[in-house]
Amino acid sequence: MQFIDYAEIEVEAGTGGDGIVAFRREKYVPAGGPAGGNGGWGGSVIFVANKNLQTLLDFRYARCFKADDGKRGGPSNRTGANGQNRVIEVPCGTLIYDRETGEILGDLVEKGQTLCVAAGGKGGLGNKHFLSNQNRAPDYALNGLPGEHRSLRLELKLLAEVGIIGLPNAGKSTLIAALSDARPKIANYPFTTLIPNLGVVRKPTGDGTVFADIPGLVKGAHEGIGLGHEFLRHIERTRLLLHLVDITSIDPITDYQTIQEELEAYGRGLSNRPQIIALNKVDAADEETIQFIKTELGNFNSYPIITISAVTKMRLEELLQIIWQTLELSRES
Missing domain, CATH: 2.70.210.12 (GTP1/OBG domain)
Structure with a gap:
């Protein structure tokens, strides 16, 4: 379809x-x-x-x-x-x-x-x-x-409470497949995902929350570069952004800043949306590198930072707990 x-x-x-x-x-x-x-x-x-x-x-x-x-x-x-x-x-x-x-x-x-x-x-x-x-x-x-x-x-504009953002190959599709019944196309090259993928993630209470994997965000996305210009609008309805960063990339810090700059440039309050930063693929990185990147990212903002592996499902339950807590706080504020 x-x-x-x-x-x-x-x-x-x-x-x-x-x-x-x-x-x-x-x-x-x-x-x-x-x-x-x-x-x-x-x-x-x-x-x-x-x-x-x-x-x-x-x-x-x-x-x-x-x-x-x-x-x-x-x-x-x-x-x-x-x-x-x-x-x-x-x-x-x-x-x-x-x-x-x-x-x-x-x-x-x-x-x-x-x-x-x-x-x-x-x-x-x-x-x-x-x-x-x-x-x-x-x-x-x-x-x-x-x-x-x-x-x-x-x-x-898709109706999803949680929008998963990040550069291509950060592992967004792998994560939404691990958390829900969604079965997106996954491969090791940019722009595998050409359309937003939706997945329903069950809460401990039994009700579900819709997650959306937003594809194609690259530098210049707000100007029509890549695929992000077409799909940035789908983030507007989300209440929480899950920013996935590939810790094995050449420069994870720059990767993070690139996406944040695109959110700021697009406007519509996206840069002020509550966020959680998830450092993905930590199973392929050494502990020293992980701690250095966590410290550097912590200097930019006070968002929660968690290390995960979408492939091995490492710490995904902890990630979900942080997501549920953050959503609950956003409802109360």
Whole structure:
């Protein structure tokens, strides 16, 4: 399945049905009068969040969505049927923008949450509506009004409490596979992960927390270099960042600083998000190197620092305990 997190579409609500001109013609009703019914309302375009969807792929092939028009009124004061609404399902976490104004129309984050983005047109009035003492036989009716038309931009931001960040080959995919049932592609070359991977990690209480492996962050990611420009937006909803550093790389300190600079440059408060630093692959490093890097990183900030090995699952339980504690503190603050 392709991961598509951006789409531009057109939506158009239905036009209201026309009112009609009609008169009662019954044999034994000497003064029948006007009896033209009103038109029905046009259908609206409504978005609904579906937790079973993970991508905006469907909008790559369908770009225009129109609701049904209302039906015209009928004789004997019969109102026309309303047009059928057009219901569009999107993944939870979808932001909907008006392309022309840039206004955020809605943010669908909860299962079943709905948003009407284009209201259907009102049905026209039949001649019955215009009956008065001054006009006992109106011979005119109104046409239905057109429905709203909008150009929309959809952006998907994954709903995950914990975002795993780091340079390519830091071991993010290996870690999320070790912590959850996610099975991402893993190999020893940059950009193995081309889409964000989601995994649910169970807490001791039994409920789950969603972790996201955010791929492709490199120097210049906020400017579109590498893959990070496409996926930095997915970190915006996370409450905690788990910064994975490959302790066996040529310069782990520079690696760490590179990611921090990208978060700062991207903005949107990412650099102020609570973080945990995990030094990965410690099973392949000597103790002196490990202690030196921990000391150096400790000089930059007061984030918790833990040494782990995602491959051997060394100290992963301790890492999870720190994550649960940090999330709990962030809820209380």
